[in-house]
Amino acid sequence: MATPKTESEIETQRIKREVEYRFNPLKNIGPEKLLSILEAFGNDEFQRAARVMDTIERRDIQTRTVAPKRKRAPANMPWEILTVDESPLATRQKEDLEALYNNLTWRHGLNRHRRGSVAKMLRAMMDAVSKGFAVHELLWRPITANGRQAYTIETVFVPLWFFTGQWGELQYLEQDYQDTGRPLEDGGWLVADGDGLMEPTSIAWMYKNLTLKDWLILSEKFGWPWIHGKTDARIDTPEWNQMAGAMQGLSRDAQILTNKAAEITFHNVGSAGNAPQASLVEYMDRAISALWRGGDLSTMSRGDGLGSNPQQEENQDIEAEDCLMLSEACNEYIDKWAIRYIYGEDAPVLAYFSTHPKDRVDTVRELNKWQTAVSMGIPVSIRDWRERFGLPAPAEGEDIIDPPSQMPMPGGENFLTAANASPMSTEDKYRKKALQMMTDARRADWQPILDALQSLDDARDPGAYRQALIDVKEELAQLAPDPTSSHFAKTLQNILAPALLSGAVETYEKAKS
Numbered sequence: 001m002a003t004p005k006t007e008s009e010i011e012t013q014r015i016k017r018e019v020e021y022r023f024n025p026l027k028n029i030g031p032e033k034l035l036s037i038l039e040a041f042g043n044d045e046f047q048r049a050a051r052v053m054d055t056i057e058r059r060d061i062q063t064r065t066v067a068p069k070r071k072r073a074p075a076n077m078p079w080e081i082l083t084v085d086e087s088p089l090a091t092r093q094k095e096d097l098e099a100l101y102n103n104l105t106w107r108h109g110l111n112r113h114r115r116g117s118v119a120k121m122l123r124a125m126m127d128a129v130s131k132g133f134a135v136h137e138l139l140w141r142p143i144t145a146n147g148r149q150a151y152t153i154e155t156v157f158v159p160l161w162f163f164t165g166q167w168g169e170l171q172y173l174e175q176d177y178q179d180t181g182r183p184l185e186d187g188g189w190l191v192a193d194g195d196g197l198m199e200p201t202s203i204a205w206m207y208k209n210l211t212l213k214d215w216l217i218l219s220e221k222f223g224w225p226w227i228h229g230k231t232d233a234r235i236d237t238p239e240w241n242q243m244a245g246a247m248q249g250l251s252r253d254a255q256i257l258t259n260k261a262a263e264i265t266f267h268n269v270g271s272a273g274n275a276p277q278a279s280l281v282e283y284m285d286r287a288i289s290a291l292w293r294g295g296d297l298s299t300m301s302r303g304d305g306l307g308s309n310p311q312q313e314e315n316q317d318i319e320a321e322d323c324l325m326l327s328e329a330c331n332e333y334i335d336k337w338a339i340r341y342i343y344g345e346d347a348p349v350l351a352y353f354s355t356h357p358k359d360r361v362d363t364v365r366e367l368n369k370w371q372t373a374v375s376m377g378i379p380v381s382i383r384d385w386r387e388r389f390g391l392p393a394p395a396e397g398e399d400i401i402d403p404p405s406q407m408p409m410p411g412g413e414n415f416l417t418a419a420n421a422s423p424m425s426t427e428d429k430y431r432k433k434a435l436q437m438m439t440d441a442r443r444a445d446w447q448p449i450l451d452a453l454q455s456l457d458d459a460r461d462p463g464a465y466r467q468a469l470i471d472v473k474e475e476l477a478q479l480a481p482d483p484t485s486s487h488f489a490k491t492l493q494n495i496l497a498p499a500l501l502s503g504a505v506e507t508y509e510k511a512k513s
Helices: 012-020 031-042 047-059 061-075 088-102 118-125 127-131 198-222 238-250 276-293 308-343 363-375 382-389 415-419 426-458 462-477 487-512
Strands: 079-083 105-108 111-116 133-145 148-158 189-193 227-231 255-259 351-355
Touching (some): 047 061, 061 127, 061 308, 079 088, 088 148, 088 308, 088 351, 105 118, 111 118, 118 127, 118 133, 118 148, 127 133, 127 189, 133 308, 148 308, 189 308, 198 276, 227 238
Parallel strands (some): 105 148
Antiparallel strands (some): 105 111, 133 148, 133 189
16 A cells, blocks of 8 residues: 655755755846757756746746736635545545645745645646646645544645656756656655746747847937037137036036037937837737736736627636646645545545636626516526525525516506406406517517527637627528518417407497497
């Protein structure tokens, strides 16, 4: 039977050297050097690239703005332990995993004062989205939960530059810049696998950094007007030096002194037209935002965006994908091994950790959709209505809010009052039946429109959204091309014909009597 890991493999001296010999990996870095570092990163040599990426992520203003938002989101999501069935064994495994995660502790490998629990662990695991991998060492601690022996873990975040992946697997490096390291022990490490967005972010940062330097030089040289002094005096004469001294009092750098015969042409560099630096910097910032937040989901406004609803859906898709990545990593590296340690090597895994996005409901949009369905006569369950809008049912005997007075129908008649009047006259019954038939007919006429609108609401990509818009347009154009052929017109004919006949018979009987 496998034995859980209880002692750390990371030596204290390794951490001490890391802290003592810190350096700035961005010093003297240029495009060629960055390209070389990223090429090595593409070959799973992480040491140099991970340090560069970590520093850029901390120092670049735009990356520092969007990256933490992406990393914080899953850490703020609810998590739970789920089961694959309702068997007693699944229930016990769920209780054991709940005890594990509720007692879990997290700390940073390079700073013992950076500590937390599950939320901090999930946020640290999101470093995989940044650098491709995020690695934690797992130290198992026995506990007693629900009267049984169980386990919890201390998770220790270890920076990616402590590892290499050049041999087809992650290996721990006992010394910096080793070619090979020690393979990761099964059950002793937690590895999250993400997109590695800092690789393209580093390229955008480099272009932006070069552009900012050029912009700074331009501003330094031409950020204020130059002074051109002219004099009849010859160079180095007292009169010349007196003129030079006077100009020094006005400006120390941006000045030119010539005799009157000289001619100098100013081209107004930096003031004529728009300098390209601002546009380039903004473009790179938008690129970084798009990488991390998706589409227009950035802290910067944009005039040609597609609207808040597509953006919100895209953000929800990103959060769902991040939550799935974190859940699968915990299932593979924690849940499976915890159950093995408690129940044996061959025990089935019937419970697992899951974190998922919050259910964000556009209440106004949803309410309009449901009210439209009710007004069109589409049956809606009260239970479904309560569940969708989070409205609990009142307890028996509990005071409830009185509903508003019924909305009057055209002509001033209250439909519900007329339909439910008791005793009901023949005329009232006729009206109720006629109104029901007309409502059903109108709903049948509108059903293609409702179906097209539902397709529009369910669309999840631009192609489906565009096709749904075309369908709505076509259905609107064909809503009632021939009034005599609509369901409503035919139903109205069926209602009026017997009414006309009944009225004629009644008139004849009265005249005869």
